[in-house]
Amino acid sequence: MITPVRRQTRQRHAITAAISQAGRPLSVHEILAIASKDQPGLGIATIYRTIKALIAAHTLHEVALPGADVRFELADLDHHHHFHCRGCDKVYEMAGCPGNLRSLTPKGFLMEGHDLVISGLCASCLGKRSARG
Amino acid sequence: MITPVRRQTRQRHAITAAISQAGRPLSVHEILAIASKDQPGLGIATIYRTIKALIAAHTLHEVALPGADVRFELADLDHHHHFHCRGCDKVYEMAGCPGNLRSLTPKGFLMEGHDLVISGLCASCLGKRSARG
DNA sequence: CTGCTTGCAAAACATTTGCAATCCC
């Protein structure tokens, strides 16, 4: 059951602060690791419950990626897309949008939104790769 | 452990035939439902094992979607993208590609691939909606 | 205070794995 968000608690603050300060979408386990520093003893069940409630409240957004865990980001960011690094598995935000997507939408279908993920290697992983040879 | 694919079995044929004949990416449970008609008694473990092996063999491809189960499709299709219907939860293939994605890729990052999902309502769900009023 | 929210532990659900029986080549 999804309980609507009625109170601001230490736990909820730690969770949204973790996502907000990371500046990139985080997985459940990344959220647990980061928010636990602020709130030791924070339970994983609270994270799942909070994420669900915040998504229902349109405060968080889900980012789906092939072959990787789902991530969550703040919903009030400007429209943007994501880069998924196959080296370190981190997800980065990318400015911009290719646009012109309605022309891809099949005849008779209604487009309401879209998501784009580019995958490859981030600068940090490329650096490590060339350092290794 | 992922066992490489060495033999063509009735089960594997039923699984790939289900995906191939559907003409759209299928979830694990869609695959079970469809392939079971051909192969009654087909176990869910076999489906998981087969999917993993076929992905490792680059025969299948994973399609990730926000708020919906992962789907699987044949890997040898022409480059294309997907439409996810929020009404019936079906995933459709869409021809075409917006292109020009390297310009979105951050400086110093290497783009190796990309995925695009448009979401909204399919023609069938739009029809039902207007029929209802 | 009041009742929403939490942490814990148990439950429910999803995925993987061990193994004997079966089936492909």
Next chain:
DNA sequence: GGGATTGCAAATGTTTTGCAAGCAG
């Protein structure tokens, strides 16, 4: 026939839920 593959059931992993204690407003 021999080894890969399967189905089952058990193991493991993930997400949800019940409930008493704690906390926000």
